[in-house]
Amino acid sequence: MKQLYLLILSIFIFSCKPTNKDIIKVEFKSICGSKGCKSHRSVFTKDSIIESYFNWNPEAFKETKRTNTPENWEKLLKNVDIEAFKNIKSDSGRYQYDGTDEIIILHFSNQKRLKVSNGDQDSLYYPRIEKLYQFYRNQ
Numbered sequence: 726m727k728q729l730y731l732l733i734l735s736i737f738i739f740s741c742k743p744t745n746k747d748i749i750k751v752e753f754k755s756i757c758g759s760k761g762c763k764s765h766r767s768v769f770t771k772d773s774i775i776e777s778y779f780n781w782n783p784e785a786f787k788e789t790k791r792t793n794t795p796e797n798w799e800k801l802l803k804n805v806d807i808e809a810f811k812n813i814k815s816d817s818g819r820y821q822y823d824g825t826d827e828i829i830i831l832h833f834s835n836q837k838r839l840k841v842s843n844g845d846q847d848s849l850y851y852p853r854i855e856k857l858y859q860f861y862r863n864q
Contacts, residue, residue, distance in 0.1 A: 744807070750832035751801060753861050757825045767861065771798045774864065804860045805831065807839070809853035815842040829857065 755765045763780045770793065777788040810831060831839040844851045 746802070747833045747835065748802060748805060748831055749834050751805070751857075752828075752830040752832065754828040754830075755825055756828065762825070767864070769793060769798070769801055769861075771795070801857070801860055804857040806853045806857075807831070809850040810839040810841055813841050813844040813850035813854065814847040815840070815844055816846055817842075827858075829854070 749770065751769045753765075753767045753769075757764045757780070763778050766777045768775045772793055773790055774793045775788065775790045777786065779786045810829075826843055827845070828840065828842045829844075830841075833839075841854065844854065
């Protein structure tokens with residue numbers, strides 16, 4: 726009986742791991758700390774793509790919204806490697822030193838998030854998420 730209980734418990738635990746189908750939003754941020762440079766944020770959902778631009782000068786905040794297609798959403802999800810997101814080493818930030826922070830946040834249907842900040846220093850896991858960056862840059 727104890728073995729049956731452990732088997733059921735382990736099946737439940739492994740079935741609760743998030744998958745790409747559980748992602749409801751993917752957010753890309755490029756936050757720039759230098760005066761005169763523009764920061765950027767793109768939020769992809771199944772239905773829309775919202776892009777916003779802002780900088781440290783008194784220029785107006787700009788935001789555009791467009792429709793996302795199911796095909797585009799599926800292409801984006803195919804480029805997500807959840808295991809790499811869990812293991813990648815992020816750094817603390819560069820924008821406060823006039824650098825740029827590149828951030829990706831995966832939002833899941835269970836309200837959990839996975840975040841990578843400047844993961845390009847991680848030679849093991851960054852190559853596994855680089856396709857996602859390339860997809861984003863080609864939008």
